[in-house]
Amino acid sequence: MKVLLINPNRYRFPPVPPIGLEYIAASLEMKGHEVEIVDLCFSENPYEDLDNALVAYTPDIAGITVRNIDTVLYYTNEFFLDKIKEIINHIKSKHGIKVIIGGTGVLANPEGICDYLNADFAVAGPAEDGIIELLDTIEGSGDIRKVHFGRFSSKIAYHRKSSKTDYRKYFDAGGIAGFETHKGCSSSCAYCLEANSRVVFKEVNGVIEEIRDLADKGYNHFHLCDPEFNEDLDYSVDFCTALKNSSLDIKWAVYMKPANFNRKLFRLMKDTGVYLITLTVDSWKKCSQYIADIEGIIFSAKSSGLKIAVDFLCGFPYEKEETLLEYLDLFRRIQPDSVGINTHIRLYRSLPITRIVLNDDTLRKYILGNLDDKTLIEPVFYNQISKERLEELIGGDKLFRIEGLNKGVNYSRIVP
Numbered sequence: 001m002k003v004l005l006i007n008p009n010r011y012r013f014p015p016v017p018p019i020g021l022e023y024i025a026a027s028l029e030m031k032g033h034e035v036e037i038v039d040l041c042f043s044e045n046p047y048e049d050l051d052n053a054l055v056a057y058t059p060d061i062a063g064i065t066v067r068n069i070d071t072v073l074y075y076t077n078e079f080f081l082d083k084i085k086e087i088i089n090h091i092k093s094k095h096g097i098k099v100i101i102g103g104t105g106v107l108a109n110p111e112g113i114c115d116y117l118n119a120d121f122a123v124a125g126p127a128e129d130g131i132i133e134l135l136d137t138i139e140g141s142g143d144i145r146k147v148h149f150g151r152f153s154s155k156i157a158y159h160r161k162s163s164k165t166d167y168r169k170y171f172d173a174g175g176i177a178g179f180e181t182h183k184g185c186s187s188s189c190a191y192c193l194e195a196n197s198r199v200v201f202k203e204v205n206g207v208i209e210e211i212r213d214l215a216d217k218g219y220n221h222f223h224l225c226d227p228e229f230n231e232d233l234d235y236s237v238d239f240c241t242a243l244k245n246s247s248l249d250i251k252w253a254v255y256m257k258p259a260n261f262n263r264k265l266f267r268l269m270k271d272t273g274v275y276l277i278t279l280t281v282d283s284w285k286k287c288s289q290y291i292a293d294i295e296g297i298i299f300s301a302k303s304s305g306l307k308i309a310v311d312f313l314c315g316f317p318y319e320k321e322e323t324l325l326e327y328l329d330l331f332r333r334i335q336p337d338s339v340g341i342n343t344h345i346r347l348y349r350s351l352p353i354t355r356i357v358l359n360d361d362t363l364r365k366y367i368l369g370n371l372d373d374k375t376l377i378e379p380v381f382y383n384q385i386s387k388e389r390l391e392e393l394i395g396g397d398k399l400f401r402i403e404g405l406n407k408g409v410n411y412s413r414i415v416p
């Protein structure tokens, strides 16, 4: 089949290259399909560019990535689906071809988002293998379900089609490149769409060749796109060892969780060009080992010469203010480079935290957004700590920042 993959993401704080589409393009080509990518991020006339691509390429089907359905943060929130819906309606009415959606955002409510966007099919979860299975079904004569659940079963690092993306534009606009070492996360954070998802690691040398491909073209600044880098300590150490042996001259930033670390890993990360760790921390029902791990990971990172920015989510149902105060004291004591505090929890329909909130009438007063729409596709948040109270508790300490008030990401705030 001829497939046109479309990146509709025009959010530029910072702009993010469509790495997911590059992986899917590689997977499709490996199975004998023809693929083109049209990237609308910097387009001055998106519909004209889209029409030109559809007329010139005459695809059999289009695939659109839904990276996020909104910016997830309460302040300065931007909802992306209405613009994607316009694009899908345009493709279907003017060009008469069917549209598949995929991407992490779809996991929030696969059926609901597929209907909201008027898409024909959705692949929920990793789409590298899922889209192949879906196209096989479409080409065959079997029943086609609207929502297809993708599973990443291959350890192959597909030779992704980074040549189909104009990385110069992304770098000029403050963006950087990305790569991933695995899919999935074994942690069970009640507020996260990637919780308890199947973990599959990619073959290390293939990932390093991907990085080399971009670094050789002069794009040597990366952010890891894994849910969290340290899913498995042995794999992380093996990956950094191989990267060190490759002698690639890159700088990169990672997401990590408070688990699975040691000094050896941090030394290797420093040696291979890591300059920044964004550490995911939340206050939802934790044991004492969790606090010890936060302390350990921040101390180890700092003593290895790595900067560390904490993304801290708090203000969960039934949580007392003392819990927030304990975490603020912890961060003041161990002094990471910054702490972004988020007290607004985005409620997606598929999340355990959403069920907890919706099943207790006493919690409903803390909900911000329209609950009449049961799909929860348009932004709905849970918030029990006001901005004014949070500012009081922070007390002007520059270590802390209220998340979402200003657009931006840690790697552009903390430069190497």
Ligand code: SF4
Residues within 6 Å of the ligand: 185, 186, 187, 188, 189, 192, 193, 194, 195, 196, 227, 228, 257, 280
């Ligand atoms: S550790 Fe990170 S990626 Fe994994 S479930 Fe928790 S928040 Fe999500």
